[in-house]
Amino acid sequence: MANADKELDATGLNCPLPILRAKKSLGEMTSGQVLRIVATDPGSVKDFEAFAKQTGNSLLESKEEGGKFVFMLKKS
Amino acid sequence: MSNKKLSIIATKGTLDWAYPPFILASTAAALGYDVTVFFTFYGLQLLKRKLCLQVSPLGNPGMPMPMAMDKWFPVIGTAMPGMQSIMTMMMKNKMKAKGVASVDELRGLCLEAEVKMIACQMTVDLFDMKKDDFISGISFGGAATFFEYAGESDVSLFI
Numbered sequence: 001m002a003n004a005d006k007e008l009d010a011t012g013l014n015c016p017l018p019i020l021r022a023k024k025s026l027g028e029m030t031s032g033q034v035l036r037i038v039a040t041d042p043g044s045v046k047d048f049e050a051f052a053k054q055t056g057n058s059l060l061e062s063k064e065e066g067g068k069f070v071f072m073l074k075k076s
Numbered sequence: 077m078s079n080k081k082l083s084i085i086a087t088k089g090t091l092d093w094a095y096p097p098f099i100l101a102s103t104a105a106a107l108g109y110d111v112t113v114f115f116t117f118y119g120l121q122l123l124k125r126k127l128c129l130q131v132s133p134l135g136n137p138g139m140p141m142p143m144a145m146d147k148w149f150p151v152i153g154t155a156m157p158g159m160q161s162i163m164t165m166m167m168k169n170k171m172k173a174k175g176v177a178s179v180d181e182l183r184g185l186c187l188e189a190e191v192k193m194i195a196c197q198m199t200v201d202l203f204d205m206k207k208d209d210f211i212s213g214i215s216f217g218g219a220a221t222f223f224e225y226a227g228e229s230d231v232s233l234f235i
Contacts, residue, residue, distance in 0.1 A: 012175045013175045013177075014174055014175040014176045014177070015099070016099050016102060016103040016106070016177075017175070019103060019106055020102055020103070020106050020185055023106035040175075041175070051106075051107065054107045055107060055108060
Protein backbone atom coordinates (compact mmCIF):
# COMPACT_ATOMS: atom_id res chain seq x y z
CA MET A 1 0.00 0.00 0.00
CA ALA A 2 1.20 3.47 -0.88
CA ASN A 3 2.73 5.63 1.80
CA ALA A 4 1.00 8.85 2.66
CA ASP A 5 2.51 12.16 1.58
CA LYS A 6 0.28 14.07 3.95
CA GLU A 7 -1.80 13.30 7.05
CA LEU A 8 -5.13 14.79 8.05
CA ASP A 9 -6.50 14.34 11.54
CA ALA A 10 -10.28 14.68 11.26
CA THR A 11 -11.06 12.92 14.52
CA GLY A 12 -13.88 14.45 16.53
CA LEU A 13 -15.16 16.35 13.50
CA ASN A 14 -18.63 15.82 12.12
CA CYS A 15 -20.24 16.14 8.69
CA PRO A 16 -19.29 17.95 6.49
CA LEU A 17 -15.99 19.00 8.09
CA PRO A 18 -13.91 15.87 7.31
CA ILE A 19 -14.74 16.24 3.60
CA LEU A 20 -14.11 19.99 3.58
CA ARG A 21 -10.77 19.61 5.38
CA ALA A 22 -9.76 16.79 3.00
CA LYS A 23 -10.61 18.96 0.01
CA LYS A 24 -8.46 21.74 1.44
CA SER A 25 -5.54 19.39 2.11
CA LEU A 26 -5.74 17.97 -1.42
CA GLY A 27 -5.59 21.51 -2.74
CA GLU A 28 -2.14 21.88 -1.19
CA MET A 29 -0.89 18.66 -2.80
CA THR A 30 0.27 17.68 -6.27
CA SER A 31 -1.22 15.09 -8.60
CA GLY A 32 -0.40 11.50 -7.61
CA GLN A 33 0.30 12.29 -3.96
CA VAL A 34 -1.57 10.37 -1.27
CA LEU A 35 -3.50 11.87 1.64
CA ARG A 36 -4.14 9.76 4.74
CA ILE A 37 -7.23 10.78 6.70
CA VAL A 38 -8.24 9.60 10.15
CA ALA A 39 -11.85 10.28 11.15
CA THR A 40 -14.31 9.23 13.85
CA ASP A 41 -17.55 10.18 12.07
CA PRO A 42 -19.16 6.90 10.91
CA GLY A 43 -20.89 8.83 8.10
CA SER A 44 -17.49 9.61 6.61
CA VAL A 45 -17.15 6.03 5.25
CA LYS A 46 -19.89 6.54 2.68
CA ASP A 47 -19.01 10.19 2.23
CA PHE A 48 -15.39 9.59 1.24
CA GLU A 49 -16.52 6.98 -1.28
CA ALA A 50 -18.93 9.52 -2.74
CA PHE A 51 -16.32 12.28 -2.62
CA ALA A 52 -13.81 10.14 -4.53
CA LYS A 53 -16.38 9.11 -7.11
CA GLN A 54 -17.44 12.68 -7.79
CA THR A 55 -14.06 14.40 -7.74
CA GLY A 56 -12.02 11.78 -9.61
CA ASN A 57 -9.52 11.36 -6.76
CA SER A 58 -9.08 7.67 -6.03
CA LEU A 59 -9.88 6.11 -2.68
CA LEU A 60 -7.06 3.57 -2.36
CA GLU A 61 -8.12 2.33 1.03
CA SER A 62 -10.95 2.63 3.52
CA LYS A 63 -10.74 0.72 6.78
CA GLU A 64 -11.71 0.72 10.41
CA GLU A 65 -8.88 0.70 12.90
CA GLY A 66 -9.55 0.67 16.64
CA GLY A 67 -12.85 2.53 16.35
CA LYS A 68 -11.43 5.05 13.91
CA PHE A 69 -11.87 5.26 10.16
CA VAL A 70 -8.79 5.53 7.99
CA PHE A 71 -8.84 6.60 4.35
CA MET A 72 -6.11 6.83 1.73
CA LEU A 73 -6.95 9.27 -1.05
CA LYS A 74 -4.79 9.66 -4.11
CA LYS A 75 -5.01 13.05 -5.76
CA SER A 76 -6.00 12.88 -9.44
CA MET B 77 -15.73 20.16 -18.83
CA SER B 78 -17.89 22.78 -17.17
CA ASN B 79 -18.70 22.37 -13.50
CA LYS B 80 -22.04 21.16 -12.20
CA LYS B 81 -24.18 23.89 -10.68
CA LEU B 82 -26.24 24.09 -7.50
CA SER B 83 -28.62 26.86 -6.55
CA ILE B 84 -30.33 27.13 -3.18
CA ILE B 85 -33.00 29.43 -1.77
CA ALA B 86 -32.54 29.87 2.00
CA THR B 87 -35.67 31.16 3.72
CA LYS B 88 -35.24 30.25 7.37
CA GLY B 89 -33.45 32.22 10.08
CA THR B 90 -33.13 29.85 13.04
CA LEU B 91 -30.00 28.14 14.33
CA ASP B 92 -31.13 24.66 13.26
CA TRP B 93 -32.25 25.71 9.79
CA ALA B 94 -29.04 27.63 9.17
CA TYR B 95 -27.24 24.33 8.74
CA PRO B 96 -28.79 22.76 5.63
CA PRO B 97 -27.97 25.59 3.20
CA PHE B 98 -24.42 26.09 4.48
CA ILE B 99 -23.63 22.37 4.76
CA LEU B 100 -24.93 21.63 1.27
CA ALA B 101 -23.32 24.71 -0.26
CA SER B 102 -19.88 24.08 1.23
CA THR B 103 -19.96 20.36 0.42
CA ALA B 104 -21.10 20.94 -3.15
CA ALA B 105 -18.30 23.47 -3.58
CA ALA B 106 -15.83 20.85 -2.30
CA LEU B 107 -17.19 18.42 -4.89
CA GLY B 108 -16.52 20.94 -7.63
CA TYR B 109 -19.95 22.52 -8.05
CA ASP B 110 -20.48 26.21 -8.75
CA VAL B 111 -22.85 27.21 -5.96
CA THR B 112 -25.26 30.11 -5.57
CA VAL B 113 -27.40 30.71 -2.48
CA PHE B 114 -30.23 33.21 -2.54
CA PHE B 115 -31.24 34.42 0.94
CA THR B 116 -34.75 35.75 1.36
CA PHE B 117 -37.11 36.66 4.20
CA TYR B 118 -35.82 35.17 7.49
CA GLY B 119 -32.92 33.57 5.64
CA LEU B 120 -31.36 37.05 5.60
CA GLN B 121 -30.44 36.49 9.26
CA LEU B 122 -27.82 34.02 8.02
CA LEU B 123 -25.96 36.83 6.27
CA LYS B 124 -25.79 39.19 9.23
CA ARG B 125 -22.33 40.31 10.24
CA LYS B 126 -23.20 39.46 13.81
CA LEU B 127 -25.05 36.15 13.88
CA CYS B 128 -27.58 35.82 16.67
CA LEU B 129 -29.42 32.69 15.61
CA GLN B 130 -31.63 30.89 18.06
CA VAL B 131 -33.59 27.70 18.19
CA SER B 132 -37.04 27.43 19.74
CA PRO B 133 -38.85 24.42 21.21
CA LEU B 134 -42.10 26.40 20.85
CA GLY B 135 -44.42 24.84 18.31
CA ASN B 136 -41.79 22.26 17.45
CA PRO B 137 -42.92 18.86 18.74
CA GLY B 138 -40.16 17.15 16.76
CA MET B 139 -37.39 18.75 18.78
CA PRO B 140 -35.74 16.33 21.19
CA MET B 141 -35.22 17.97 24.57
CA PRO B 142 -32.64 17.06 27.20
CA MET B 143 -33.60 14.94 30.23
CA ALA B 144 -36.84 13.92 28.46
CA MET B 145 -38.23 17.38 29.23
CA ASP B 146 -40.53 17.04 26.25
CA LYS B 147 -42.22 14.10 27.99
CA TRP B 148 -43.23 15.80 31.21
CA PHE B 149 -43.07 19.48 30.33
CA PRO B 150 -46.44 20.95 29.32
CA VAL B 151 -46.46 22.48 25.85
CA ILE B 152 -47.09 25.91 27.36
CA GLY B 153 -43.81 25.56 29.23
CA THR B 154 -41.94 25.96 25.97
CA ALA B 155 -43.35 29.49 25.79
CA MET B 156 -41.87 30.52 29.13
CA PRO B 157 -39.56 33.53 29.08
CA GLY B 158 -35.96 32.43 28.77
CA MET B 159 -36.82 29.02 27.34
CA GLN B 160 -35.53 29.95 23.89
CA SER B 161 -32.20 31.16 25.26
CA ILE B 162 -31.80 28.04 27.36
CA MET B 163 -32.56 25.72 24.45
CA THR B 164 -30.25 27.68 22.17
CA MET B 165 -27.43 27.44 24.68
CA MET B 166 -28.01 23.71 25.14
CA MET B 167 -28.11 23.12 21.40
CA LYS B 168 -24.87 25.06 20.87
CA ASN B 169 -23.12 23.13 23.64
CA LYS B 170 -24.31 19.84 22.22
CA MET B 171 -23.12 20.75 18.74
CA LYS B 172 -19.73 21.74 20.07
CA ALA B 173 -19.43 18.48 22.03
CA LYS B 174 -20.31 16.45 18.92
CA GLY B 175 -17.81 18.21 16.66
CA VAL B 176 -20.47 19.95 14.56
CA ALA B 177 -19.12 23.11 12.97
CA SER B 178 -20.55 26.47 14.02
CA VAL B 179 -22.72 28.33 11.51
CA ASP B 180 -20.09 31.06 11.41
CA GLU B 181 -17.39 28.54 10.50
CA LEU B 182 -19.48 26.90 7.76
CA ARG B 183 -20.37 30.28 6.33
CA GLY B 184 -16.69 31.20 6.29
CA LEU B 185 -15.89 27.98 4.46
CA CYS B 186 -18.59 28.79 1.90
CA LEU B 187 -17.11 32.24 1.29
CA GLU B 188 -13.64 30.74 1.04
CA ALA B 189 -14.95 28.27 -1.55
CA GLU B 190 -16.41 31.17 -3.54
CA VAL B 191 -20.05 30.25 -2.99
CA LYS B 192 -22.06 33.14 -4.46
CA MET B 193 -24.38 34.61 -1.86
CA ILE B 194 -27.22 36.88 -2.88
CA ALA B 195 -29.43 38.79 -0.44
CA CYS B 196 -32.97 39.42 -1.61
CA GLN B 197 -33.18 43.19 -2.10
CA MET B 198 -36.96 43.28 -1.66
CA THR B 199 -36.88 41.67 1.80
CA VAL B 200 -33.84 43.73 2.84
CA ASP B 201 -35.97 46.82 2.15
CA LEU B 202 -39.10 45.29 3.66
CA PHE B 203 -37.37 44.70 7.01
CA ASP B 204 -35.49 48.04 6.87
CA MET B 205 -32.15 46.28 7.02
CA LYS B 206 -28.99 48.14 6.10
CA LYS B 207 -26.25 46.90 3.79
CA ASP B 208 -23.83 47.48 6.66
CA ASP B 209 -25.66 44.81 8.69
CA PHE B 210 -24.40 42.15 6.28
CA ILE B 211 -21.07 40.46 5.76
CA SER B 212 -18.98 41.65 2.84
CA GLY B 213 -18.56 39.58 -0.30
CA ILE B 214 -22.28 39.16 -0.97
CA SER B 215 -24.46 40.77 -3.62
CA PHE B 216 -28.03 42.02 -3.65
CA GLY B 217 -30.64 41.08 -6.21
CA GLY B 218 -34.14 39.88 -6.97
CA ALA B 219 -35.96 36.85 -8.29
CA ALA B 220 -34.68 37.38 -11.84
CA THR B 221 -31.11 37.34 -10.51
CA PHE B 222 -31.79 33.99 -8.85
CA PHE B 223 -33.10 32.51 -12.10
CA GLU B 224 -29.99 33.67 -13.91
CA TYR B 225 -28.23 30.95 -11.87
CA ALA B 226 -31.12 28.56 -11.18
CA GLY B 227 -32.01 28.34 -14.87
CA GLU B 228 -28.75 26.64 -15.65
CA SER B 229 -28.41 24.62 -12.45
CA ASP B 230 -28.24 20.84 -12.23
CA VAL B 231 -29.69 20.91 -8.71
CA SER B 232 -31.97 23.54 -7.22
CA LEU B 233 -33.26 23.48 -3.64
CA PHE B 234 -35.70 25.48 -1.56
CA ILE B 235 -34.84 25.42 2.14
